[in-house]
Amino acid sequence: MALPFSGNFILAECIMNDALNQLSQRGDGFSFGGVTIAPQASLGDWQNALGQAFETAGIRTPQIDARRLILAALEPEGTNVESSREISDLEASRIAELAQRRIAREPVSRILGQRKFYGREFDVTPATLDPRRDTEALIRSVLAIVNAEEWRNKPLQILDLGVGSGAILVTLLAELPQAMGLGVDLSAEALETAQANACKLGVADRARLQEADWLEGVSGSFQIVTANPPYLSDEEIAQLAPEAGAYDPRLALDGGHDGMKAYQTIIPALKNVLAPGGWCVFEVGPGQAAAVEKMLVYHGFNTENRDLSVRKGVYNVERVVAGKRQTGSS
Numbered sequence: 392m393a394l395p396f397s398g399n400f401i402l403a404e405c406i407m408n409d410a411l412n413q414l415s416q417r418g419d420g421f422s423f424g425g426v427t428i429a430p431q432a433s434l435g436d437w438q439n440a441l442g443q444a445f446e447t448a449g450i451r452t453p454q455i456d457a458r459r460l461i462l463a464a465l466e467p468e469g470t471n472v473e474s475s476r477e478i479s480d481l482e483a484s485r486i487a488e489l490a491q492r493r494i495a496r497e498p499v500s501r502i503l504g505q506r507k508f509y510g511r512e513f514d515v516t517p518a519t520l521d522p523r524r525d526t527e528a529l530i531r532s533v534l535a536i537v538n539a540e541e542w543r544n545k546p547l548q549i550l551d552l553g554v555g556s557g558a559i560l561v562t563l564l565a566e567l568p569q570a571m572g573l574g575v576d577l578s579a580e581a582l583e584t585a586q587a588n589a590c591k592l593g594v595a596d597r598a599r600l601q602e603a604d605w606l607e608g609v610s611g612s613f614q615i616v617t618a619n620p621p622y623l624s625d626e627e628i629a630q631l632a633p634e635a636g637a638y639d640p641r642l643a644l645d646g647g648h649d650g651m652k653a654y655q656t657i658i659p660a661l662k663n664v665l666a667p668g669g670w671c672v673f674e675v676g677p678g679q680a681a682a683v684e685k686m687l688v689y690h691g692f693n694t695e696n697r698d699l700s701v702r703k704g705v706y707n708v709e710r711v712v713a714g715k716r717q718t719g720s721s
């Protein structure tokens with residue numbers, strides 16, 4: 392869960408309201424920030440107009456977002472559409488509707504209900520976190536552990552705590568065809584999305600899902616336990632960019648006043664489910680790696696293999712901490 396932060400909420404809201412006012416339909420077309428565009432204008436013209444409106448709204452990737460939304464409105468044509476292609480009246484109103492939502496800072500993945508994660512397209516719903524690129528570091532971490540332990544062809548048992556959309560569990564099951572997995576979440580709606588993704592991505596026969604409060608009522612013996620728990624502090628939640636603050640469920644973000652609540656609950660209970668010699672692999676928030684590692688060591692985990700125990704995410708910040716349960720530990 393890598394979250395974009397913006398300390399400038401009021402400014403963002405003003406820009407958003409301005410941009411919304413600028414995106415208005417006229418009898419002869421649509422107007423974006425002083426640019427009027429005829430409904431039959433080309434795809435390229437629409438992309439430029441949307442790009443400008445998105446930039447004015449403070450969106451970080453205006454052109455990319457404009458193209459994705461326009462292509463979604465033209466479905467099912469695919470991605471190889473010429474810039475010179477004319478846009479019909481009906482398509483123009485569809486594009487305008489999607490654009491209004493983006494200007495209101497709804498993420499593209501939420502508008503389309505889809506997010507690509509580790510090369511696969513996942514459904515996302517209001518009950519799930521929008522999976523983040525940083526979480527792909529956790530996937531790479533687990534795969535490095537599996538290779539180092541020579542577990543690739545073993546019938547591994549994987550437990551994913553806080554499964555959400557299933558981004559972690561479903562990806563691991565797809566990457567490790569011999570593995571079986573259990574995904575746990577407190578949200579029944581999130582579990583439904585995880586189930587849908589497991590079906591869509593062909594791993595449903597190896598995935599079980601359970602509604603539970605972390606490890607309460609969870610039984611079994613797993614070689615790998617993963618978790619990307621909510622880890623934002625109260626202060627970080629107050630500073631979230633509109634895309635995350637308004638659209639990701641609070642349950643997926645809120646890590647208690649200092650962001651550490653989930654780790655404090657999960658780590659002491661791991662011995663009940665993690666096989667001796669097994670690994671736990673956590674995503675952590677920026678600046679939390681040392682504290683989570685300390686907690687793991689205190690509870691009998693070995694973090695001495697630095698190549699496997701700490702991994703950086705996309706912004707070169709430590710985002711994954713892993714520990715091996717000592718063989719023979721109680």
Ligand SMILES: C[S@@+](CC[C@H](N)C(=O)[O-])C[C@H]1O[C@@H](n2cnc3c(N)ncnc32)[C@H](O)[C@@H]1O
Nearest residue numbers: 520522553554555558576577604605619621643
């Ligand atoms: C940061 S999201 C991670 C979702 C997904 N694993 C991912 O990486 O995209 C945290 C998840 O933990 C779940 N969660 C929060 N509190 C929980 C609890 N007490 N027990 C189980 N799951 C919980 C949330 O519903 C959410 O799906």
